[in-house]
Amino acid sequence: MAVLKEEGVDTIFGFPGGVVIDIFDELGRTDIQHVLVRHEQGAAHAADGYARAKGSVGVCLVTTGPGATNTVSGLASAYMDSIPVVVLTGQVPTALIGNDAFQEVDIVGITRPCTKHNYLVKRTDDLARVLKEAFHIARSGRPGPVLVDLPKDVTQGKARYKPLPEPRMPSYNPTYNPNIKQLRRAIDLIKEAERPVVFSGGGVILSEASKELTEFARKLHAPVTASLMGLGSFPGSDPLWLGMPGMHGTYRANMAIGACDLLIGIGVRFDDRVTGTVETFAPNAKIIHIDIDPTSISKNIPVTIPIVGDCKIALKGLNRLLREESVKIDKKSRKLWFDQIEKWKSTQPLRYEQGDVIKPQYVIEKLYELTKGKAIITTEVGQNQMWAAQYYHFDRPNCFITSGGLGCMGFGLPAAIGAQVACPDKLVVDVAGDGSIQMNIQELATAVQYRLPVKVVILNNRYLGMVRQWQELFYEKRYTATDLEQGPDFAKLAEAYGAVGLKATKPQEVVSVLKQGLESPGPAMMDFWVAREECVYPMVPAGASITEMLLA
Amino acid sequence: MQKHTISLLVDNEPGVLSRVVGLFSGRGFNIESLCVAETLDPSVSRITLVTRGDDVIAEQIKKQLNKLINVIKVYDLTGTEYVEREMALIKVQAKADYRAEILRAVDIFRGNVVDVSPTHYTVEVTGTADKLAAILSLLRPMGVKEIARTGAIALGREKK
Secondary structure, X not given: OHHHHHOOOOEEEEOOOHHHHHHHHHHOOOOOEEEEOOOHHHHHHHHHHHHHHXXXXXXXXXXXXXXXXXXXXXXXXXXXXXXXXXXXXXXXXXXXOOOOOOXXXXXXXXXHHHOOEEEEOOOHXXXXXXXXXXXXXXXXXXXXXXXXXXXXXXXXXXXXXXXXXXXXXXXXXXXXXOOHHHHHHHHHHHHHOOOEEEEEOHHHHHOOOHHHHHHHHHHHOOOEEEOXXXXXXXXXXXXXXXXXXXXXXXXXXXXXXXXXXXXXXXXXXXXHHHHEOHHHOOOXXXXXXXXXXXXXXXXXXXXXXXXXXXXXXXXXXXXXHHHHOOOOXXXXXXXXXXXXXXXXXXXXXXXXXXXXXXXXXXXXXXXXXXXXXXXXXXXXXXXXXHHHHHHOOOOOOOOEEXXXXXXXXXXXXXXXXXXXXXXXXXXXXXXXXXXXXXXXXXXXXXXXXXXXOOEEEEEEOOEOHHHHXXXXXXXXXXXXXXXXXXOOOXXXXXXXXXXXXXXXXXXXXXXXXXXXXXXXXXXXXEEEEEOOOOOOOOEOOOOOEOOOOEOO | OEEEEEXXXXXXXXXXXXXXXXXXXXXXXXXXXXXXXXXXXXXEEEEEEEEEXXXXXXXXXXXXXXXXXXXXXXXXXXXXXXXXXXXXXXXXXXXXXXXXXXXXXXXXXXXEEEEEOOOEEEEEEEEOHXXXXXXXXXXXXXXXXXXXXXXXXXXXXXXX
């Protein structure tokens, strides 16, 4: 507990069980807040949401066996998105390990490939050091989840705690400072470029480099696109903003990547959902790639200038070099490039037509207007996630919280709870689908119990919409296993949990339901019956180049 | 697909080997052979690992290994000056007609006979993979009953 306090932990999301009663008993005697979830997956996602909203480490505490295995999806999601989370799991006493004891599971073995690192603590004397290392590893370098498995006898044992220095680990030394020669080479390319594009990712948000990024892009007078994880790293209302690239990216962002002569990737990993076929990705461009994780560089896309280092330090370095060498980009020299981008934008904007039935995009647009773009948005996974990314414009970092890499349905509600705990004064909205929300809907009880006023906006099309979209476009409309016709009445369900439940079936009801829900003092669930067969466009089919989009 | 001999220094702790091996299986890299033992420093082990892949894959393998928290140092010996050895124990039938022949072959390859029975010799040979393949091809016609091989172990050469 002393270590947890030292590491700045003020909240733990958890669920108890036999072997962790001792830890919970001790926790109850501290001023660390415990949020009791209803399912351990919810605890892991809530710790993740907390970490993203607050920019610090989220902590989760669960019991052994099923308690531990239920956190695996949460760990995998945090791992893919590089989110600092420490998960503490109970374990059977050391003497019983390997015995197939009741609720025993080799959670260290199970989570090895989906954690940044994990530990089994075998002696009480090691406990403090291991916890220190766990927090250090989770938050440093490329952040990620760390699991610490705690056998019952280890947590029952007594050890005197002497404050420990910051851990020193000879085998773990992330590179923060980029190589200055590489930065200079990057500046040379930047000077020559006529059609540059800046491509920002989650790394910019994690290293808190939004200010430096914005300065850099403005100095270069270069258009900016950002991956799903990078939304909010650059203001979505800025004239240089292109929108998101990739499978459901904007037409102009994808076309700009296809036509640019210099692509500057910062804190991104060139995921397949961004690149489409790699051979035709940015075919005319030289590529500068800044990332703290060397494995991300030249993994999917060969790069011209690799820069290993912290995004913030690297961007500061580039901005300084631009100043020192008094590189002045003449805005007129970019006129052709911006004219072209404007043409792409005006011919193929994001669009939909609001008719007699509620369109999901309309709900998100109204949500954006009513919240003045100031809410923290979490999402579930699928169409709801893509519409939220396309139609809500993020001006600030740490405001868009989504399971990007893993695409984990059931993420949004527990993540919203975590974000609300981290930011009690902010409005937190989970944009959900009727499919995803049912994967962790039980956490509504958590929100009600702790008076966390999260809002849930369900875009209810009574389908597993994204899979249905693929079936419509690529499987001749054979809607196998995607019809959710028989769903619950979400408004009544919300009321059963003690939350406010609202429902809108007509376009003219959307604004009033949103207002009512957003203004209610406690948690509220709003059920919007939207056009069943609406698709997310643009769409890059699997195996195509990102400039070959299906358009609405 | 070039062969790469990679030498790793790792923390000598439980679970470290499975982290290394799990990385290979999880990311679809292959392992041709693998040897592990403690170094002079009992807190550190050396893993010698032979894998195949083009330059991009080899680069990715090295980066991923480096990323493991318990990996202290990664050396790709391929393309450098290094010595590489494997050892084999070969149990070969020792019929009266072949007994002298077997001993001659073992002598030529500077091996040792480490176990003798009325019907079999067990032979110990060390060398490169090629050398082991060569003696095996000589002994196989005489009837090899069992064989046990280590993977390759390797060290870089010092500058002369």
